[in-house]
Amino acid sequence: QKEVEQDPGPLSVPEGAIVSLNCTYSNSAFQYFMWYRQYSRKGPELLMYTYSSGNKEDGRFTAQVDKSSKYISLFIRDSQPSDSATYLCAMSGAGNQFYFGTGTSLTVIP
């Protein structure tokens, strides 16, 4: 079983829609959770960083962590064509290794 599971998509939504991206994980020791956005031919760009369970909001982005279910989500409100990218979840525990999902490809159609 992979440490982190992420549906690769692709996901296609109309402009203005609410997007929900999700990851599940198996290691209950994970405490730090991140979402990255990666445009084609570019490096991952940090979007959200959370510790333990709960919600965190930043503009149109909301990150949720449910440690009891080992499930994390990223919501994008009022999605824009510029949000079209691959979204990667990442997480770590007490050690220094980060574990990444394979990424979900998102296209927002104008």
Add this chain to the structure above:
Amino acid sequence: NAGVMQNPRHLVRRRGQEARLRCSPMKGHSHVYWYRQLPEEGLKFMVYLQKENIIDESGMPKERFSAEFPKEGPSILRIQQVVRGDSAAYFCASSPPGPQNQPQHFGDGTRLSIL
């Protein structure tokens, strides 16, 4: 540009040659990480370094691959006697000194192609 700088952006090598990938971390960052990304496989951790020290190389292949982060200059990922299977995008990330698990900031990668 205060971001993580990687060069070259693209590198082409023939089988058996050596590949050297360079990474300059963000200003003020002292932790460097190398990852390999293959299509549909996500980012795979290779090695974690601090200045002059390899902290964790559990993701590095045992042969042909090495990494360093000298006191002066960029971090180097070196691949000797490259094979076709080494073709991938290699990303470097950095994080500031202090507690572990701080978010990592990535460069735009080096795309290595083996002929």
